[in-house]
Amino acid sequence: MNKLPNNLPQLQNLIKRDPLSYQDEFLQQYRHYESNLQIFQLKPSTYSKTLEELVLFVAQVAPCYPEEAAPFPEHLRDLLTHHGDALDRSMRMTFCKALILLRNKNMVQANSILELFFKLFRCQDKLLRKTLYTYIVTDIKNVNMKHKNAKLNSTLQGFMYTMMKDNNPVAAKMSLDVMIELYRRNIWNDAKTVNVIATGCFSKVTKILVAALKFFLGHEDGEKDESDSEEDEPPKTEKSLRLSHRVGKHTKKRQKKLDRALQALKKHKKKKKTAEVFNNSALHLLHDPQDMCEKLFSQLEKTTERFEVKLMMMDLASRLIGIHQLSVMNFYPFVQRFLQPHQREVTKILLFAAQSSHELVPPDVIEGVLRTISNNFITDRNAGEVMAVGMNAVKEICARCPLAMSTDLLGDLVQYKSHKDKGVMMSARALLQLYRKVNPDLLNRKDKGRPTEAMAETEPLVYGGQVAKDFIPGAEILPEEAEPKEEKEKNDWESCSDESDEEGEWIDVHHSSDEEAKEDEPQISKEERLKKAQTVSSNRILTAEEFEQIQKRQALKEVEGRHGKRKREGGQEEEGGGLLTLSTIENVHKKRAHDKESRLSTVMAGREGREKFGKNHEKMNPHASSTNKDKRRNKAFMMIKHKVQRKKIKRSFRDKQIALRNSLLKRQKAKR
Structure with missing residues (x-):
């Protein structure tokens, strides 16, 4: 009457509650497992339900009998190592799940089982690869x-390096995906x-190449499968969805289905508009970026991959050159060929x-790129958007390498500041503002504008020269010795009370630092100003409020003339060297097209105060009921189909006379 040998789930439950009492039953099942294992090894490609149940049973209760079940993990590893590809899919998945259970209960070392799972990526089993990928991460x-387990990490990273060179592209791709996911987390x-x-x-292998490139370019998920891309992309547009809803019977169920489809479409569009996240930190961790960039560029010249790759x-390659300021001179003529x-x-x-x-590239190399962009884009034979895009590109290149621009070319480009197209005009003025700030000597006298204090302090640019200052620019507005805060507040309060007593009314109180900035600054020369800034920077520890005063004064220098005259304030130009986005190049100023709501509002506003347009269909008798013709408009087409077909028949001459x-x-009758 004992049913335990045949009821493994019940025996498993009892063993976990009281292992000592059921040790004999476990040993009986373990011997049964060993005999079935020997039979299975004779033909490992077959499926054995009995062995599958016994393997899962032993894996669940093995922690209760660690000495008796000690050879069990080694049996599973040997089966998966020697017969991994030949095993039945269900049996292979069962053995892997059993090893995962043992690993979760610390009966197997992590390095041995993880290396085995990496090798199993070679199996032609997508479900198994997905399961192992999730578990490894x-x-x-x-x-x-x-x-951090440095020893385990170092061992696995070395093993993954060998897996990246594996002959099986699927295994190499999965190993790469694991590393990318671990970096992302x-x-x-x-x-x-x-x-x-x-x-x-x-x-x-193209998939491995694309996944690695996307990792450094910000697409952390790598290349998606075709099935995933089909699920993400909606099959229809909003217009097609609404048109399909018009046909057929209008029910609540169909309306809900349409609303869900429109919501999914809206979510998909929002997902596409999300900003890209770049792995610049990964680019900084490269051991030899110069060697990598040269190899990548050499591969780019010889590759036969599609244009997107x-x-x-x-x-x-361009991001490596810009971030690490590399010297790859052949890259610029290569890019120059595509600038059309x-x-x-x-x-x-x-x-x-x-x-x-960047500033370390020889100016004559970048000058060829600027000439090509100017000749191909910034010409009157092109559309305004093309000219504006070219001008934006020239401006961004010059922000990073100002010496590449020549006087003649800059003079020609600046003349577009009065162009009829707003986008071209704004781009040309942005280029003009850039050179007023970084190198005003290249501009003509009429284009320099009113001289400012910032222009007077600008030092001439030299190729390869680094401007290293031993003081804080703008620190000359601060006193050489810090005034105690309590004494400063006391002086301000005393001056305020004295003046209020004399005049009998409230007055505006000005900060002492503001008075020094306004009175002392224009009176001292440039040499005295630099000397005072050096003294203040070396003898004092500046506070956050004083740094804020310095920033305000430096911003004021951009719009204030040399003799204290205020210049018209304009938009602040961003300095070069930051991370570029595609919107910076495509930043074309133009009047936006009206959307549907704005067009309707304009139309309705124009209709106010006038009679309704169109023929007036008034009834002869306002109290009369609707005609059959009016009722026919609201009927379904199938109800009046026979009448429409009858009308299409050609009428006789007698019927026309009667009508x-x-x-x-x-x-x-109507006239009477």
Whole structure:
């Protein structure tokens, strides 16, 4: 009557409650497992339900009998190692789940089981790969939760480096995805991980290449599967959804379905508009960015990949050059070949040209790029948007390499400041404002504008020269010795009370630092100003309020003349060197087109105060009921289909006479 040998779930429950009492039953089942395992090893490609149940049973209760079940993990590892590809899918998944259970109960070392799971990525089993991928990421996260396990991480990273070079592209791609996911979760965010991922940028497998490039360019999820992309992209547009809803019977169920589809479409559009997040921290962790950029550019010149992949390689190379200020002189003539208005994705290529510009590039190299953009884009034969995009690209390149611009070219481009197109005009004025700030000597006298204090303090640019100051610019507005706060407040209060007693009314109190900035600053020369700024910077510790005063004074220098005259304030130009986005190049100032709501509001506003347009369909008798013709308008088409078909039949001459007579009689009655 004992049913325990055949009822494994019940036996499992009893063993977990009282292991000592059921040790004999466990040993009986374990011997049964070993005999079935020997039979299974003779033909490992078959499916054995009995062995599957026994493996899961032993994996659940093995922690209760660690000595008796000690060989069990080794049996599973040997099966998966030697017969991984030949095993049945269900049996292989069962063995992996059993090992995961044992690992969760600390009966298996992490390095041995994780290396085995990485090798199982070679199996042609998508569900297994997905399961192992999730478990590997979770297990490594749990291991490094309290403190970094440096030994395990180093071992696995070295193993992954070999897996990246595996002959099986699926296994190499999954290993790369694991490393990218661990970096994204800040588990493996060290230089070794980044440099192992960087080896994927030179893979001959397109999927691995694209995933590694997207990691450095900000697309952290890598390349999605085709099934995922089909789910993300809605099959229809809003117009097609509404048109399909018009046909058929209008019910609440169909309306709810339409609302859900429109909501999904709106969510998809919002997802597309989200800003990109760039892994610039990963680019800074590269061991040898110069060597990587040269190899990447060499691969770019020889590659036969599709154009989108070439753009990604070009993007990464330009970002490496700009961030690390590398010298890859062949990159600029290569980009120069694509700078044509009709070129596909030309705005991105203009962005790459700007990203790769920096102050250490020889000016004559960048000057060729500027000439090409000016000749191909900034000409009157092109549209205004094309000219504005070219001007924006020139401005961003010059912000990073101001010496690349020549006097003649700058004079020609600045003349577009009065162009009839607003986008071209605004872009030209932005370029003019840039050179008024960084190098006003290149501008003509009429284009320099009114001289400001900032222009007077501007030092001439020299190629390769670094401007290193030993003082805080603008510190000359502060006193050489710090005045105690209590004494300063006391002096302000005494001056306020004295003046209020004399005049008998409230007055405006001005801060002492403001008075010094207004009175002392214009009177001292440039040399005295620099000397005072050096003294203040070296002898004092400045407070946050004093730094705020310095910033305000420095901003005032941009719009204040040399003799204290105020210049008209304009928009502040951003300095070069920051991370560029595509919107910076495509920033074309133009009047936006009206959307549907604004057009309707304009139309309705124009209709106010006038009679209704169109024929007045008033009834002869306002109290009369609706006619059959009016009722027919609201009927379904299938109800009046036979009448419409009858009307399409050609009428005889006699029918036309009768219809004409009836209409004439009706008009005579109406006149009476």
